[in-house]
Amino acid sequence: MQDLKRYIALVEQGPSTIPERRRIMLDQRDRIVRQIRELTLALETTEYKIRVYDGHPEG
Known part of the structure; x- marks a missing residue:
């Protein structure tokens, strides 16, 4: 916010x-x-965890 004020x-x-x-x-x-x-x-980690929970951690 400070940068925006400075920019303006x-x-x-x-x-x-x-x-x-x-x-x-x-x-x-x-x-x-x-x-x-x-x-x-974060997205890649989340997708990996979902695959692990689904029983398919390799890809």
Whole structure:
């Protein structure tokens, strides 16, 4: 939320803030990628457990 407020303030200041806005977006992308990896691992683990419960752990 703090980043969003900062980003909005920077937009209002104009084009001179583009480099900082870009950095904020790159940081946001990194957070999203990390979350996707974590969720993918959680999904794979959950699917594996379901297969185990169904008696088919190998795939």
